[in-house]
Amino acid sequence: MNKPNLQQFQSLMEHSLLSDNVDNDCHQLMSLFAPKGELSDAQDEAKLRLAIYRNNVMHSLTTALADLYPVIKKLVGEACFKGAAIEFVRRYPPKRAALLHYGEKFSEFIGKYPPCENLPFLADIAQLEFNYNQAYHQADSDILDPQQLASVAPEQLGEVRFTCVGSLALLSSPWPIDEIWRQNQQEEQQVINLDDCQAANLAIFREGYNVQIVNLEENCFYLLQQLSLNKTIGEAWQATQEDASNAQRELDESELGAMLGYLFSLEILSAFKINA
Amino acid sequence: MSNLLSQSMPALAGVGFKPQHFESIINQQTNVAWFEIHAENYMGKGGIFHHHLEQLCLNYPLSIHGVGLSLGSFDGVCDRQLADLKTLVNRYQPALVSEHLSWSRHGTYSLNDLLPMPYTQESLKVFVDNISHTQDVLGRQILIENPSSYFELNYNEFSEPEFLVSIAQLSGCGILLDVNNVYVSAMNHGFDAKEYIDAVAPVSVGEIHLAGHSVQAMHDKEIRIDDHGSKVCDAVWELYQYTLDKIGAKPTLIEWDNDVPAWQELVEQADIANSYLKKIDVALDTYE
Structure with missing residues (x-):
């Protein structure tokens, strides 16, 4: 890839952090990494370097959701919550940097999340947890x-x-x-x-x-x-x-x-x- | 730009404030001289977080450290985010306000990470414009922290220290020199950490950060991850000594954000930093 401008780079990187697999755009981004060491491992190494950022973003946002929705996590179990949180982060990344406001749509999302369909009260519990968090930080x-x-x-x-x-x-x-x-x-x-x-x-x-x-x-x-x-x-x-x-x-x-x-x-x- | 400090920050060790340490801090004598908070955690309007902060500010100088302003965004800083930061700064009148040499927001979404910038003429202009706007809105100087990074771009036109020094010269911002980040990036990218420190003008540095990092295997190599989850390692203490010899004693923060230890363990890290600081006779240059 030719040298992108700042907007193109940030667009490519945002996509590469949120995409569910390492697709062509991710490879385009990785082609912009300066190689370190042996050229023969360059591609594998670039994947690991990108993976650090992909993991950091996903880990920090799913951890934030787990902190905001501890009862939902307890009700559906850790593995199910992690899967739901990853899908939620990809579909609704935060719009604000202050994560105490994050997850407004989580109630609606978890209510329709197919693996949890047998728990019809889940959306209302999530709404309760959202309201609880907002009240905690309110003026x-x-x-x-x-x-x-x-x-x-x-x-x-x-x-x-x-x-x-x-x-x-x-x-x-x-x-x-x-x-x-x-x-x-x-x-x-x-x-x-x-x-x-x-x-x-x-x-x-x-x-x-x-x-x-x-x-x-x-x-x-x-x-x-x-x-x-x-x-x-x-x-x-x-x-x-x-x-x-x-x-x-x-x-x-x-x-x-x-x-x-x-x-x-x-x-x-x-x-x-x-x-x- | 004039520096409207209502408090001055001593050239001693401070720590990142965690709510679970509040009772220990209030009830015990401590050598910890000041506290730093992440701005975004205090962007609610009330409740116990602000109660803690009000109590803390009665006895200690405060540093407000932003992680979400995204000064590297091509489309400028988010007005709402900057307004929230201004509200917080007006409310607590901190001695220091800082942000990062990074970006986290692209258009609508905020990705909650300190993402690397391309070091080009174009991004230099964007960064300087965004800092200048921020300093104008806040009515004060901010410090910019050098990041840890895990890749470098093959089209960079500046080295990181060149870029950092340029934004300080062009925007009038100060530098928050994170010694752990210099070490982590130097190891990850194969540059000389001491040359990086040498490139920074002592007078521009308003604060130093120290933290622990972890080491991950990458094929037959290692990569260092800045995770703020452990004690400061010996190599970083050694680089800290080198830094103090070069730039003089500066307010130094111990950051420990993950697997947060008991209060006493954090105090021990601050005590070590203080023992280094007290061996430096005088501040070589007063930060202005």
């Missing part, structure tokens, strides 16, 4: 002291809007993903019967420096979802009552106070304002 937030609401006239309480803590993510799943996640933090796991299990309606957020995963009662989850969309307490409660009625869930008028009290106790709300 610190103030916590709303419920005493501050005492300044609000009772007739205005329905007009209050909340800001949730920045780390909050809401995730629901038909599978008991919080229980599966928790069991896999332990050395030994108990059997979870998937045919007789509770759906998960999770609030994932950081309390201090620790990430909390809380499974909320369905009405409370719906209420929090509405509040996190910047609706007033009045609007959010009305929507929750409608949804409960449509889905035939029991919900008594008197439960609002207890639900808000519970959300305050979780330290999930950061600030409030009225009529804005």
Whole structure:
């Protein structure tokens, strides 16, 4: 190959690092390596030199994924995870240098990864792990002291809007993903019967420096979802009552106070304002 | 370019900060004089990583070492990546900011490795432009580290030290001289490590790196891999002594990023570096 310009070289090298086999482009790149020592081994040696970079890139990115998705790795086993991670890296290389943001598409990918088809909850577990990692590094937030609401006239309480803590993510799943996640933090796991299990309606957020995963009662989850969309307490409660009625869930008028009290106790709300 | 240091970095040994060492560092007296972090690990907005860093900065000077800016990319540095680095630099006001003589991003994707540059006139211009832009945006000088490499290109127009010295002259950046990388590349490519050190102007060096590397068999030869996973080897200590004799005492970092040892073992490596540094009477040239 003639001397490439910088763009051509970087394009050729990127391809050579991510391709699943040593193809013609890799050979073109290797033809640009200065030979060292005996010419007779030049080709073999060039392959080994390229292999160092191919291994470094793949090893560092698959290791980063394993650090981001430890429960998925435990559930599918090391060998299966490695295979999935390699395929994922080739299909979705990171777009940002800071790898704490890497793997946003891993949930979707692992949900469709053929060797894991018999584990239908895997995509939701991966989403939980992604949300967990994001919460871990999210900006610190103030916590709303419920005493501050005492300044609000009772007739205005329905007009209050909340800001949730920045780390909050809401995730629901038909599978008991919080229980599966928790069991896999332990050395030994108990059997979870998937045919007789509770759906998960999770609030994932950081309390201090620790990430909390809380499974909320369905009405409370719906209420929090509405509040996190910047609706007033009045609007959010009305929507929750409608949804409960449509889905035939029991919900008594008197439960609002207890639900808000519970959300305050979780330290999930950061600030409030009225009529804005 | 003026150097807006809010802290000054002593010509003593520092180590790469690892979260698992935090309690030991905070609770014990140590001769480790300063800490370095990889910028990309702190590009989240909050949480315990930043809590650690805030505590550390109360007592120690900090060096922020980027591994993902990709100063060698033909299409310039990524605006978002540079903005994230600027946010971090503004937040912690480190004594030193450094990056690498390498590239990692081509277009959309970031490959998380320090990839080798062709040493040509074209890439020299790209590199100098990207450093100048970075220094303008950050409002301060950065240091550029020489890489370890496992191949050389047959169309290079400069040797690596020629290229490194040229970018420092043309962009006004300083040099982070990684003595282990000089040794690894010298062994892998068959050049003289001491001649490389001799080529670098002492006044341009703002920091030194030391690390362990591994040796792999390659047919009937050996190739050295810069894996930051072990103690500094004797040959690199020897080259370090040679370097200090040439350029004077400089802030020296012990890097140990894989198979991270217990705090005490890392301190022992820093103590060895300090014993070399203290034998050098004075800094030959103050870094400016």
